[in-house]
Amino acid sequence: MNANTHQSRSFSRRGFLGLTAAAASVPLLAACGGGSASQGGGGAGGAIKFWDMPWAAPAYNDAAKKIAEGFSGANSKATYQIIQWNNFYQTFSSAIASKTGPAVSTGGGFQAFQFEEQGQIAYADKVIEKLKSNGQFDDFLPGVVEPFKTSKGYVAVPWQLDIRPLWYRKSLFEKAGVGVPTDWASLLEAGKKLKGIGAVGFATGSGAGNNIGNHLMIMMMLNNGGGVFTKDGELDVLNDRNVEAVEFLLELVSNGVIDPAAVSYTTDNLNAQWKDGKAAYGMLTLGVPERVGDTSGDIVVASPIAGPHGDKAALIFPNNIMMYTNTPSQEASEEFVVYYLGKLKELWQQKLMNALPVFKSITEMPEFTADPNNVKIVNEYVPIAKTFASQGTALSANLAALDGGQALNQFTQTVLTGKTDAKSALTAFDTGLKSVLKK
């Protein structure tokens, strides 16, 4: 008998199977694993636990921490913790389930509605009352608070607006000798000429972790007077306006106006296209010049374009602050939210934010108006902005499954590959959405 045979005796079947089962159970553990959680629920030692996301550069979180920790009201203090975007829903869920979650937090745009369905959200009606009594409520931009109102109360309070404006690089349009698009027809023509000089006429991407392509699909539907939902919140994917919008997108793809590799572009790939002077026009977030490192003034906000029926629209995400039922003191949570909203202007004063404010007074501050792109977005995009709720105004938990879900991502990638027709792509999108949206 050789050494191998001897070793195999001590390597028993049972031991091996145990080891294998343990290793094989990794996917189960991964699927069920909880996120990190620390401290007691709502707040250790009576302090309000505030969880915030990395909304901008690290300096933002430093400033937000300073504001949060400066809170002193309702006989309470506040602690501050940054929660990374990776697996944030899992982090919140597991912490809330184990009663170690926050008392107040920012988070995903529709997160408050998801946790409200699960009975974890404290309604913000008293916060709204306090904002009305101190005059701050009147300072909100029009229409930003109402989407958070449900039949049971306000699930959250908005604190910043994440919008998707159109940007363009002036030098590329000059080089191509073409004007900036004002409607879909001129977008197609300009795109063809830009392609002629090696530029991308309508830059986007839907690779790993990049949701710009997803947002573009919805924005183009809205831009044509369509959208995924009716005014009553009913699913309405296969309407004529949506079909027309997708047909136009497919036309952009087939003409090479949309980069044939866009389907795989990550955020970094897309930013690199803008930085390298390859992307001429496209829908992105705020602060593109700063993000791609070109503040020469060559990259600027374009005016909204009109659809073939004259519709104009932009996609907006009202980000919000929410309160949870698991709190050391509901009164202190409410006081904290009112306090924090009152201090928000400091973040824009320090130019730390990569989003629009929800308060008119902040949009009028010199630190904000110094950037003409900001002014243009507030003046031209905010008035025509619509949410994922499309023709409706009320937000809901279903929008979370739409925003980050597989159905929209698959639809986007199908369109960007160009190997489909509009009705087939929309039908598959409709089927996918129906399987995940709650009635």
Added chain:
Amino acid sequence: MSSTTAQSGLARARKGLAPGGAGGGSLNRKSKLSAQTSRTFFWLLLPSVILLVLIHGYPLFQAGIQATHDGNLIATGNFVGIENFQQVLSSPAFWKAAQFTLWFTIVGVFGSWAVGLGLALLLRTKIPAGGTFKVLLLLPWVVPIVVSSTAWNWLVATPDSLIPSIFRNLGLGTPLFLADPTLAAVTVMIFKVWVSFPFMMMMISAALASVDSTVYEAASMDGASRFQQFTQITLPLIARSTYISWILMTIFCVNDFPTIYLLTGGGPVDATTSLVVLAYRTVFQDFATGPGVAIAFLMTITLVVVSVILYRQIRKSSVE
């Protein structure tokens, strides 16, 4: 030398016996432990058993509950029996992901094994700067997957990336490695082989190091060719390590989330969505916890079955 003599020599060599050596004695005696020793074993094992139950048993139990309920990550929800499993098994997305997982695993396991074996054999020869070469070959395994996936993205993602540019300059067109569904699947599999071959190389190198060089001398004296030595001595003597590495790599491939998710996110159009990526997306993007956990359960069962089959091969190779 006759063919019979060569075969006999190879058979002796596989057993690790030098020419003329005696051996083949059996150590097949069953240990008889006294009752006291058994008790000692029991108490020594108990902490590990408790730990295993806590670490694996409890989550498995919880996963079982979630897979049979319609809840979410916070609330258990209502009992739905095997409805989630039925839903998953009747979904085309599941079978598409299962098919990709199968190919990804086959290519990942055998591709990395073939490259690892070739390099392990190469490293046994005297090559200049062999030590440095060995360390460099370990880099794909050592470098964090986030870094290597980013590097690969830079290499292949856009038409202006390095590899597509090389293809274009060679007149081979501009392949869209991550945008074309078929090419994306191939790219992800090659990436997996690239990440995994150092592991295989180390496993095989360790197995080869334990093979007595006199075995090859004996085979040479018996007239065996290099190819015969490789197929009749090297492969059988490293079979046990090979099967173990296959089992481990199968588990690594089936459970591999970051390699796929960081490079393609499962796209384009689900072309590179494996079962573990599908489970993740079902739970955390579609917020369908029950079906997502059901996918993970089905994966676990499949992995255990595959592992048992491969384990039997290990026993078989040991007995032989």
